[in-house]
Amino acid sequence: MEKLSLTIGWLYPELMSTYGDRGNIQVLSKKCVWSNIKVKILPIDHNTSINELKNIDLLFGGGSQDIQQEIVMRDLRGKGLVIKELIERNIPALFVCGSPQIMGKYYEPAEGKKIEGLGVFDMTTLNPGLTKPRCIGNIIAEVELDGTDGTDSPKTIIIGFENHGGRTYLGKTAKPFAKVTHGFGNNGEDGTEGIIYKNAIGCYFHGPLLPKNPEIANYLLKKALSVKYNREIGLRYNSDDILSIKAKQIISSRYID
Amino acid sequence: MYLKNSLIIFICKVFLATVKIFSLGSGSTWPGHIALKMNTMIIKELWEKSHLKVILIAGTNGKTTTSTLLKFLLEKNRYKVFQNEEGANLLNGVASCLVRYADINGKLPYDYGIFEIDENTLPQMLEQIQPTAIILLNLFRDQLDRYGEVNTVGRNWKEALRKLPENVNLFVNGDDPQIYYLGLDIKSNVYSFGLHSTLLEKKEVPHDVDSTYCPNCGEKLSYKTMSYSHLGDFSCSKCSFKRENIFSYLPAELKSSLTGVYNLYNISAVFLLLEKLLNIHVDSLSKQLLDFEPAFGRQEIIQYQGRNAFLLLSKNPTGFNQSIEAINSFSNGKINVLLILNDRIPDGRDISWIWDVEFENLLNNAVNVVVTGDRTFDMALRLKYSLEKDAETRTDGNSICFDRVTAIQNLESALALVVKNTPKDETLYILATYSGMLDVRKLLIGKKIR
Numbered sequence: 001m002e003k004l005s006l007t008i009g010w011l012y013p014e015l016m017s018t019y020g021d022r023g024n025i026q027v028l029s030k031k032c033v034w035s036n037i038k039v040k041i042l043p044i045d046h047n048t049s050i051n052e053l054k055n056i057d058l059l060f061g062g063g064s065q066d067i068q069q070e071i072v073m074r075d076l077r078g079k080g081l082v083i084k085e086l087i088e089r090n091i092p093a094l095f096v097c098g099s100p101q102i103m104g105k106y107y108e109p110a111e112g113k114k115i116e117g118l119g120v121f122d123m124t125t126l127n128p129g130l131t132k133p134r135c136i137g138n139i140i141a142e143v144e145l146d147g148t149d150g151t152d153s154p155k156t157i158i159i160g161f162e163n164h165g166g167r168t169y170l171g172k173t174a175k176p177f178a179k180v181t182h183g184f185g186n187n188g189e190d191g192t193e194g195i196i197y198k199n200a201i202g203c204y205f206h207g208p209l210l211p212k213n214p215e216i217a218n219y220l221l222k223k224a225l226s227v228k229y230n231r232e233i234g235l236r237y238n239s240d241d242i243l244s245i246k247a248k249q250i251i252s253s254r255y256i257d
Numbered sequence: 258m259y260l261k262n263s264l265i266i267f268i269c270k271v272f273l274a275t276v277k278i279f280s281l282g283s284g285s286t287w288p289g290h291i292a293l294k295m296n297t298m299i300i301k302e303l304w305e306k307s308h309l310k311v312i313l314i315a316g317t318n319g320k321t322t323t324s325t326l327l328k329f330l331l332e333k334n335r336y337k338v339f340q341n342e343e344g345a346n347l348l349n350g351v352a353s354c355l356v357r358y359a360d361i362n363g364k365l366p367y368d369y370g371i372f373e374i375d376e377n378t379l380p381q382m383l384e385q386i387q388p389t390a391i392i393l394l395n396l397f398r399d400q401l402d403r404y405g406e407v408n409t410v411g412r413n414w415k416e417a418l419r420k421l422p423e424n425v426n427l428f429v430n431g432d433d434p435q436i437y438y439l440g441l442d443i444k445s446n447v448y449s450f451g452l453h454s455t456l457l458e459k460k461e462v463p464h465d466v467d468s469t470y471c472p473n474c475g476e477k478l479s480y481k482t483m484s485y486s487h488l489g490d491f492s493c494s495k496c497s498f499k500r501e502n503i504f505s506y507l508p509a510e511l512k513s514s515l516t517g518v519y520n521l522y523n524i525s526a527v528f529l530l531l532e533k534l535l536n537i538h539v540d541s542l543s544k545q546l547l548d549f550e551p552a553f554g555r556q557e558i559i560q561y562q563g564r565n566a567f568l569l570l571s572k573n574p575t576g577f578n579q580s581i582e583a584i585n586s587f588s589n590g591k592i593n594v595l596l597i598l599n600d601r602i603p604d605g606r607d608i609s610w611i612w613d614v615e616f617e618n619l620l621n622n623a624v625n626v627v628v629t630g631d632r633t634f635d636m637a638l639r640l641k642y643s644l645e646k647d648a649e650t651r652t653d654g655n656s657i658c659f660d661r662v663t664a665i666q667n668l669e670s671a672l673a674l675v676v677k678n679t680p681k682d683e684t685l686y687i688l689a690t691y692s693g694m695l696d697v698r699k700l701l702i703g704k705k706i707r
Contacts, residue, residue, distance in 0.1 A: 150552035246634040
């Protein structure tokens with residue numbers, strides 16, 4: 001039997017890696033290795049060719065500081081079309097922290113000009129500046145994903161940390177990724193968190209989303225395998241459940257009776 | 258005015274004495290909080306009246322060790338010195354310290370006051386006091402939820418430092434691009450300390466870096482050699498920004514009981530300051546350094562049930578990586594470790610940073626790792642994904658085990674287990690975030706945790 005393999009593209013690991021973002025890559029790649037799937041991590045930066053980019057099976061982007069984000073945007077404009085094509089082809093993607101803003105329609109900073117995004121997601125972000133406090137803290141939300149494993153119920157509770165000044169508003173037909181039960185989410189007003197379009201997820205959860213929420217990692221990997229091999233493939237590895245459930249319990253017990 | 262301050266000092270001293278008599282805590286910030294409420298300018302007024310020479314120490318890692326070492330060496334050279342208590346490094350901590358050491362007339366009969374200052378507080382502090390000298394150690398990722406981005410901290414510092422006059426002496430870490438940059442184009446006297454080329458051993462840029470882009474033009478910096486994180490011999494290929502005019506010491510001159518490359522920076526900073534400010538020769542400093550014992554919780558060794566408990570405060574990725582490097586350097590490949598991860602306010606509420614630490618390097622050398630703290634299972638997950646091979650996870654009473662790792666939420670039980678794992682007379686290593694270090698230290702010296 002042929003050995004399965006996946007190529008995971010990681011957007012600008014040097015520039016977009018603010019606070020433990022690489023935890024997501026570690027989880028995805030170890031889950032592959034432990035499931036006997038060959039995995040290649042492809043760092044995407046100014047050296048990456050369009051052809052290389054076209055051949056990825058899963059895409060990940062983390063957060064960046066302001067100065068780095070400018071450098072990223074300059075290079076990413078040339079790659080925007082290919083990334084849009086990937087997402088349209090159902091290639092799964094995860095954008096955490098600041099990277100969904102880049103993928104949205106535009107971002108309006110507190111000072112200075114509006115910044116055009118790649119337009120993958122139907123959403124806009126506005127930074128109200130220092131008049132409104134940043135959204136900082138543990139965040140708990142509920143997601144409904146098809147094809148997640150490891151739970152009996154299709155609803156999954158995800159837990160992480162958010163730290164953002166921007167407020168994001170979804171387009172009329174856009175689908176939120178999750179429903180906030182504790183924390184701020186997209187804008188602290190409408191109870192939505194993140195966005196999901198085809199198999200691409202954008203969320204304000206920052207840094208290591210996947211270690212504590214392996215359901216999302218399983219979802220991304222299964223989608224990547226089914227798009228590439230055109231059939232359903234289960235993941236063998238599933239033993240991180242006890243630790244992640246315990247880790248989530250500790251946070252949820254602080255906020256929910 | 259002075260009468261008013263005298264009254265404030267009197268009230269605060271009574272308060273301090275009460276706290277002490279009834280063992281209500283260390284009183285390291287409350288008196289200052291009260292003093293500042295009664296007179297917002299009390300720091301400035303006490304400093305001006307007493308003509309006290311002040312040395313400020315700021316940076317992400319190494320503040321307490323550097324302050325304690327500076328105080329130790331100044332005292333060895335017969336100066337009268339006081340310093341603020343560790344962690345009490347906001348304005349209220351500084352005010353507490355001033356009212357504690359001031360006499361009732363508001364005079365401070367000391368040669369030097371040494372203050373370690375929180376990153377966000379440094380600009381405010383410089384509005385109150387014009388120091389004789391400032392040591393700027395480094396800037397790493399730390400508590401993003403509290404401090405914001407590293408670049409923001411650097412920008413705020415630059416603004417504050419620009420306002421300083423010529424007679425302030427600034428000692429900057431010349432191996433840290435962002436810190437070195439702070440010393441350019443300002444009026445003050447600037448001296449840069451760095452490591453000698455024989456101590457810059459690494460050729461590759463590690464993962465836990467923050468400042469590998471030129472603070473002047475934004476181009477990627479190139480490094481000839483590095484010590485750790487983003488510290489090293491850097492230069493920019495686009496503009497003229499590069500590390501130059503560095504004062505460094507020979508490895509033999511920096512010998513001490515402090516291990517780890519990071520401490521070589523702390524020592525170099527103190528040596529350079531004492532050489533330049535007080536003309537004390539490095540040879541005599543080197544001799545005096547041999548008697549120095551580390552500050553509380555920083556490479557401190559406590560005897561506990563026949564084992565040597567070695568405490569390493571590890572509160573951010575760079576600090577943690579340095580602790581791991583240090584214990585690997587004197588290990589026999591059979592390390593017993595206790596990791597404590599808390600997420601209380603002094604630790605930072607966000608623990609995402611553990612994914613930037615190279616725990617793979619710890620597991621290569623460890624026989625048993627016990628994990629505990631508020632966020633036990635987040636840390637356990639981090640270790641799980643550091644393993645080469647998938648390991649079965651088992652629940653065993655109150656603990657969860659896999660490979661050589663045991664996760665136990667209760668600190669007392671976790672400590673008991675790591676003691677049991679460690680043979681008598683051997684060392685057990687404790688790597689903990691701030692509040693975890695305070696708690697475990699209480700257990701080790703036989704006190705109850707509140």
